[in-house]
Amino acid sequence: MSDTVSPSNIEASRVTGTNVYNRAGETLGEIYDVVIGKRDGRVKYAIMSFGGFLGIGEEYHPLPWDQLEYDERQGGYVVDLDRDRLEGAPRYARNERPDWDDREYGRRVDDFYGSPLLPASV
């Protein structure tokens, strides 16, 4: 495998901390965590952290995994999302934690990004 081809399989710990850019090349945030389906073995969301300082005031945006494209040149993920639109995106604060099994919540995130619905928990 050539060094210029990004790997397909990667440790979650190497995904976290990676920058996220929009198509204009602006930094939106960085990957904070990844949500995975224990039973169906699917990667559901990348959680992007945004703003704040030393974690204070930081906000977390779940992005449907299929919305992320890795860009070799920038060394980060690109999402088709401008900053204005990010303002209206589903988010939660540091002291909150969504119920990832709540289908309504999943639907809201997926609808916002136009992704397929989060499959029902099995």
Place this chain on the structure above:
Amino acid sequence: MSDTVSPSNIEASRVTGTNVYNRAGETLGEIYDVVIGKRDGRVKYAIMSFGGFLGIGEEYHPLPWDQLEYDERQGGYVVDLDRDRLEGAPRYARNERPDWDDREYGRRVDDFYGSPLLPASV
């Protein structure tokens, strides 16, 4: 959703650190990381760390994700693997890192555990 039902979707950061037991209830190690497919969105492996002290001498065993069952009672994952068999399982040392896109490596891990082959990189 009842508190007695374990969630289906979970942050990778909550999977790491979880104990792994065999069917006899012996501790085999703990989850150190998770390998995910960037392009196909699938969870490939849980990496179990085993042995060592403060990371020194620690070994890492990739376990096909579908081999892990979460056991509510023990609060950890159960894998059908006795300690003797673990001795012969694919592993790597702290200063090593497998090429997760190497199909031969994936085949060796999957064959050992009798899991389906790692899908070809796409």
